[in-house]
Amino acid sequence: xxxxxxxxxxxxxxxxxxxxxxxxxxxxxxxxxxxxxxxxxxxxxxxxxxxxxxxxxxxxxxxxxxxxxxxxxxxxxxxxxxxxxxxxxxxxxxxxxxxxxxxxxxxxxxxxxxxxxxxxxxxxxxxxxxxxxxxxxxxxxxxxxxxxxxxxxxxxxxxxxxxxxxxxxxxxxxxxxxxxxxxxxxxxxxxxxxxxxxxxxxxxxxxxxxxxxxxxxxxxxxxxxxxxxxxxxxxxxxxxxxxxxxxxxxxxxxxxxxxxxxxxxxxxxxxxxxxxxxxxxxxxxxxxxxxxxxxxxxxxxxxxxxxxxxxxxxxxxxxxxxxxxxxxxxxxxxxxxxxxxxxxxxxxxxxxxxxxxxxxxxxxxxxxxxxxxxxxxxxxxxxxxxxxxxxxxxxxxxxxxxxxxxxxxxxxxxxxxxxxxxxxxxxxxxxxxxxxxxx
Amino acid sequence: xxxxxxxxxxxxxxxxxxxxxxxxxxxxxxxxxxxxxxxxxxxxxxxxxxxxxxxxxxxxxxxxxxxxxxxxxxxxxxxxxxxxxxxxxxxxxxxxxxxxxxxxxxxxxxxxxxxxxxxxxxxxxxxxxxxxxxxxxxxxxxxxxxxxxxxxxxxxxxxxxxxxxxxxxxxxxxxxxxxxxxxxxxxxxxxxxxxxxxxxxxxxxxxxxxxxxxxxxxxxxxxxxxxxxxxxxxxxxxxxxxxxxxxxxxxxxxxxxxxxxxxxxxxxxxxxxxxxxxxxxxxxxxxxxxxxxxxxxxxxxxxxxxxxxxxxxxxxxxxxxxxxxxxxxx
Numbered sequence: 001x002x003x004x005x006x007x008x009x010x011x012x013x014x015x016x017x018x019x020x021x022x023x024x025x026x027x028x029x030x031x032x033x034x035x036x037x038x039x040x041x042x043x044x045x046x047x048x049x050x051x052x053x054x055x056x057x058x059x060x061x062x063x064x065x066x067x068x069x070x071x072x073x074x075x076x077x078x079x080x081x082x083x084x085x086x087x088x089x090x091x092x093x094x095x096x097x098x099x100x101x102x103x104x105x106x107x108x109x110x111x112x113x114x115x116x117x118x119x120x121x122x123x124x125x126x127x128x129x130x131x132x133x134x135x136x137x138x139x140x141x142x143x144x145x146x147x148x149x150x151x152x153x154x155x156x157x158x159x160x161x162x163x164x165x166x167x168x169x170x171x172x173x174x175x176x177x178x179x180x181x182x183x184x185x186x187x188x189x190x191x192x193x194x195x196x197x198x199x200x201x202x203x204x205x206x207x208x209x210x211x212x213x214x215x216x217x218x219x220x221x222x223x224x225x226x227x228x229x230x231x232x233x234x235x236x237x238x239x240x241x242x243x244x245x246x247x248x249x250x251x252x253x254x255x256x257x258x259x260x261x262x263x264x265x266x267x268x269x270x271x272x273x274x275x276x277x278x279x280x281x282x283x284x285x286x287x288x289x290x291x292x293x294x295x296x297x298x299x300x301x302x303x304x305x306x307x308x309x310x311x312x313x314x315x316x317x318x319x320x321x322x323x324x325x326x327x328x329x330x331x332x333x334x335x336x337x338x339x340x341x342x343x344x345x346x347x348x349x350x351x352x353x354x355x356x357x358x359x360x361x362x363x364x365x366x367x368x369x370x371x372x373x374x375x376x377x378x379x380x381x382x383x384x385x386x387x388x389x390x391x392x393x394x395x396x397x398x399x400x401x402x403x404x405x406x407x408x409x410x411x412x413x414x415x416x417x418x419x420x421x422x423x424x425x426x427x428x429x430x431x432x433x434x435x436x437x438x439x
Numbered sequence: 440x441x442x443x444x445x446x447x448x449x450x451x452x453x454x455x456x457x458x459x460x461x462x463x464x465x466x467x468x469x470x471x472x473x474x475x476x477x478x479x480x481x482x483x484x485x486x487x488x489x490x491x492x493x494x495x496x497x498x499x500x501x502x503x504x505x506x507x508x509x510x511x512x513x514x515x516x517x518x519x520x521x522x523x524x525x526x527x528x529x530x531x532x533x534x535x536x537x538x539x540x541x542x543x544x545x546x547x548x549x550x551x552x553x554x555x556x557x558x559x560x561x562x563x564x565x566x567x568x569x570x571x572x573x574x575x576x577x578x579x580x581x582x583x584x585x586x587x588x589x590x591x592x593x594x595x596x597x598x599x600x601x602x603x604x605x606x607x608x609x610x611x612x613x614x615x616x617x618x619x620x621x622x623x624x625x626x627x628x629x630x631x632x633x634x635x636x637x638x639x640x641x642x643x644x645x646x647x648x649x650x651x652x653x654x655x656x657x658x659x660x661x662x663x664x665x666x667x668x669x670x671x672x673x674x675x676x677x678x679x680x681x682x683x684x685x686x687x688x689x690x691x692x693x694x695x696x697x698x699x700x701x702x703x704x705x706x707x708x709x710x711x712x713x714x715x716x717x718x719x720x721x722x723x724x725x726x727x728x729x730x731x732x733x734x735x736x737x738x739x740x741x742x743x744x745x746x747x748x749x750x751x752x753x754x755x756x757x758x759x760x761x762x763x764x765x766x767x768x769x
Contacts, residue, residue: 267601414712
């Protein structure tokens, strides 16, 4: 837990200053002017607490700390931040929603707010304000943000989950760039393994990387958990095809991926054990920062996911929505903070500091220099526009959130790839679970 | 007849004395007055704080958990009574039965080995050894280290790519590729069982050691004079006298193992493909992660019969003199 004092601001200040943003008095003046003009006036004596996912890129958190501190100084509202591993935010938020006590704001993962839509403060006015001011929301963010006609959260950003690969090993295997079709990708994986430079995707209970690749695989072969009316349609020849493809791919991966969590592939990639995987930009950022890993940073690049039989991108990137609980005593302060976070003077330096880890959902931020400063960042800038939403064709509500949280699709793939179940068995287990979730 | 027990006499006399000296307005002695001073009720009054504590923090949550298992409660919203629907769904959920299997395997293998190794260690530590006190303290270390820390250490030890075990064997030329400790279902099961044993042995060893030290040395002297072999001494003196404490230790050991959560959650999150999911971790995943409070409660409630059975076995054992004092002494 961090209580914002002058000292934490000083610590955070250095990194943000490097990002060339409004700093010190200039930022504070701007923040004060903003607070005067903003449509939301925090309640008297308001103080907020927020539980957020624990950062992956330190400079992102530094910039965040600075932003929050400017908010506190301008509005007089102290904000207490606690951080949890991103998969632990959801259980805590659920318990808080259930008991009606806890942090005022939760900044979590995917469709978290849809687990308890009736406990979220209506954010429609904030979303409209931001959308009008900053070139509109991308489609996927609208889907994540709204329950029925009202916005129940503010989609702050995505974290792109893209292919990370080593350039030299790929060239040696005969691929000058990363394959853009699924068939070619399978050939690539085979060639890479043959050269003793294999890769791998997490097949353990990895909320981000694991769910990312199995949903891509399912969707790109035309499989879906549910249709547009939330009817379960997992039991289809397309799903079977996706499973067959995954099993072939699994055979070319490094052993042990069934045990991987979200951190495993980062460790393995940075140790030079694997040469392709799916991840955010955090591997690249870590490699750039560590002088001993410079060679890896120079020799790696990122790519979109290969496209399969459906013929269009079917990616699943991590959405990070922030929500305010209805039990908060200070809803206006919550709204003010959320709007403040996404204002250009705050958001631009912040996503710059995140070094490509976070992707905006508001179109105006396409112009942020982070996406052009380094060509290896570019693909991450399009995460929000390329992503499908949790639940695929179906609604993004609590049912989709439950299916992801319960690893239904991930377990289906793991069951088949590891040989625990045959195709029919693996699909049947998922089908049964989905039918219960979507009843 | 006519002779009051002493206590009654003194109370009556005190009453009379009180009435005559204070001259208080005569008042009916209410049932409440009697309850306040009645010796039979005194015990009840003293028990009340403890009972309130137990009811509030044990019985109520337990009852609530069982009630939730009959509802379709979700996190964030109360549920409606659905009868046995949750149990019905679980009864043909292959993942649930897999967790039951995993839990029983985990508990029985780990508890048996913990008992065997613990008893062996206790017997060793009961001998005259140099630096006995230090060795006894060292044995306790796995038990002292917070479970989460030791679980993280084991997670690294068993990492598919960075395991020091694999690394050493590779360097020694004994294997050609890393051992897939946590990625293969059976390897993963044995790995988490090993971690549990490592952590649980000190508890068994130290408690049994305490039991061993209560055995009177004169019994052993007498046995030695009678020409008993070391095995006979163990079989006919140590073991029978140790049975009550074995029953208690093993009950606790089985209960702790059966309800284990931290080791699994840190090391595997129940993976690979649910091969190490225990009922406790599975219940957490369904109830808290996925928000199915009712179903999660049903899984947790399904643990109760197993736990009751473990407790009953030991309670039954503790009551029997045969267990406590050897076969013949029924």
